[in-house]
Amino acid sequence: MAYEYNGTVVEHDEEGYITDISVWNPELALLIAADENIEMSDDAWEVVNFLRNYYEEYQIAPAVRVLTKAIKKKLGPDKGNSRYLYELFPYGPAKQACKIAGLPKPTGCI
Amino acid sequence: MEPWEEEEGPEVVKHFMYVNRRAPYGTIFAHECLEVVLISAAFEQDVSVAFMDDGVYQLKKNQDTTGIGMKNFSKTYRALDDYDVEKIYVEKESLDARGLTADDLIIPVEVVSTQAMRDLLGQQDVVISS
Numbered sequence: 001m002a003y004e005y006n007g008t009v010v011e012h013d014e015e016g017y018i019t020d021i022s023v024w025n026p027e028l029a030l031l032i033a034a035d036e037n038i039e040m041s042d043d044a045w046e047v048v049n050f051l052r053n054y055y056e057e058y059q060i061a062p063a064v065r066v067l068t069k070a071i072k073k074k075l076g077p078d079k080g081n082s083r084y085l086y087e088l089f090p091y092g093p094a095k096q097a098c099k100i101a102g103l104p105k106p107t108g109c110i
Numbered sequence: 111m112e113p114w115e116e117e118e119g120p121e122v123v124k125h126f127m128y129v130n131r132r133a134p135y136g137t138i139f140a141h142e143c144l145e146v147v148l149i150s151a152a153f154e155q156d157v158s159v160a161f162m163d164d165g166v167y168q169l170k171k172n173q174d175t176t177g178i179g180m181k182n183f184s185k186t187y188r189a190l191d192d193y194d195v196e197k198i199y200v201e202k203e204s205l206d207a208r209g210l211t212a213d214d215l216i217i218p219v220e221v222v223s224t225q226a227m228r229d230l231l232g233q234q235d236v237v238i239s240s
Binding site for chain 2: 057058062063108
């Protein structure tokens, strides 16, 4: 199973998470987002970039409750709440945003 | 119920203690145990983590894994706070035997004696040692 763009093939697992996180780039993110029916607004990018920074700092993809709390701490309560995040990523902000960010499935999601 | 609405907490909350006794690399016990700790915490259980024997090396600052080709996951211990895991105990005797102090560790911990650790273990519903 793989994503394909510009002649590049990027392998992913059965749920759509890319298997080699080092090959991620913004163009690939747009392709995964389209697959998930997510429109990448500036707000959506903000969450995806937040997750990539979180991974860089802690080496894990956070569970949704942890993501919400961390965003609240950094970007304030208007963005650090479940309702806002579910509007951007209806099938689960941690799962969908992590997939688009090229990260593994969040730790603490089943 | 809408997906963003808070679910009610779990019906049963148990006291779990995860006891780490091995060095961080060479086996996957330490890394796997950390993942399980985070998963338990995400399920809103009462989670404590203990480090003794060579397990205290898991929390050592400035780990460098370039020579062994394994991911340095020590930064992930700093996410314990985000997962509301606040009860982190390190056995004093194990630190002393290795010439370490709390200042050598990547996160703030509670340093406890062997006797105090024994008492903590006795208070748990579930103890998982790795």
